Amino acid sequence: DVKVTQSSRYLVKRTGEKVFLECVQDMDHENMFWYRQDPGLGLRLIYFSYDVKMKEKGDIPEGYSVSREKKERFSLILESASTNQTSMYLCASSLAAQGYGYTFGSGTRLTVV
Amino acid sequence: RKEVEQDPGPFNVPEGATVAFNCTYSNSASQSFFWYRQDCRKEPKLLMSVYSSGNEDGRFTAQLNRASQYISLLIRDSKLSDSATYLCVVTSSASKIIFGSGTRLSIRP
Numbered sequence: 001d002v003k004v005t006q007s008s009r010y011l012v013k014r015t016g017e018k019v020f021l022e023c024v025q026d027m028d029h030e031n032m033f034w035y036r037q038d039p040g041l042g043l044r045l046i047y048f049s050y051d052v053k054m055k056e057k058g059d060i061p062e063g064y065s066v067s068r069e070k071k072e073r074f075s076l077i078l079e080s081a082s083t084n085q086t087s088m089y090l091c092a093s094s095l096a097a098q099g100y101g102y103t104f105g106s107g108t109r110l111t112v113v
Numbered sequence: 114r115k116e117v118e119q120d121p122g123p124f125n126v127p128e129g130a131t132v133a134f135n136c137t138y139s140n141s142a143s144q145s146f147f148w149y150r151q152d153c154r155k156e157p158k159l160l161m162s163v164y165s166s167g168n169e170d171g172r173f174t175a176q177l178n179r180a181s182q183y184i185s186l187l188i189r190d191s192k193l194s195d196s197a198t199y200l201c202v203v204t205s206s207a208s209k210i211i212f213g214s215g216t217r218l219s220i221r222p
Contacts, residue, residue, distance in 0.1 A: 104156035
């Protein structure tokens with residue numbers, strides 16, 4: 001089974017802090033994604049990556065950046081955390097890019113105070 | 114108007130009932146369609162793909178209506194374990210993948 005591991009299940013950070021969310025997958029998948037999930041808004045794509053050192057903006061990239069130095073690892077960075085970034089963050093990986101066969105990590109619930 | 118819309122529910126039905134819900138999409142160029150299931154406080158997991166000809170997996174049937182731009186999910190003989198949020202996913206290109214907000218289903222004994 002593909003495993004996608006997110007480093008933290010719960011995180012509390014202060015406004016203005018730099019926050020790193022780590023995601024690691026173990027099945028050699030090319031494609032990795034970062035979503036945030038908020039009540040009533042569903043999952044929204046922040047960034048995605050089709051290959052090492054490659055990244056593409058999703059629908060809501062503002063306030064975020066990403067890093068993909070190795071194929072198995074995709075990091076999401078909040079440069080200066082703000083309270084409106086309080087959310088559930090979900091990482092996913094897949095062989096195919098178009099929504100099929102996504103495997104999600106268990107999520108990181110980030111609270112910015 | 115949202116690009117992908119789902120009735121948030123909750124749909125509250127008795128065990129053994131048949132329940133169906135839809136997901137509408139606005140982009141007629143949409144190419145691929147899927148249903149995911151998400152349990153409370155868990156990550157989404159792929160339930161099934163939706164093909165033009167419709168597809169069935171046990172008690173679950175998914176259908177696509179391109180003319181009216183919606184997909185549907187039918188669950189027969191519902192079980193308590195079917196209680197979850199069902200998310201539809203619509204893709205129009207490799208970078209345009211949109212999740213619906215989900216429909217909450219609750220099966221009562």
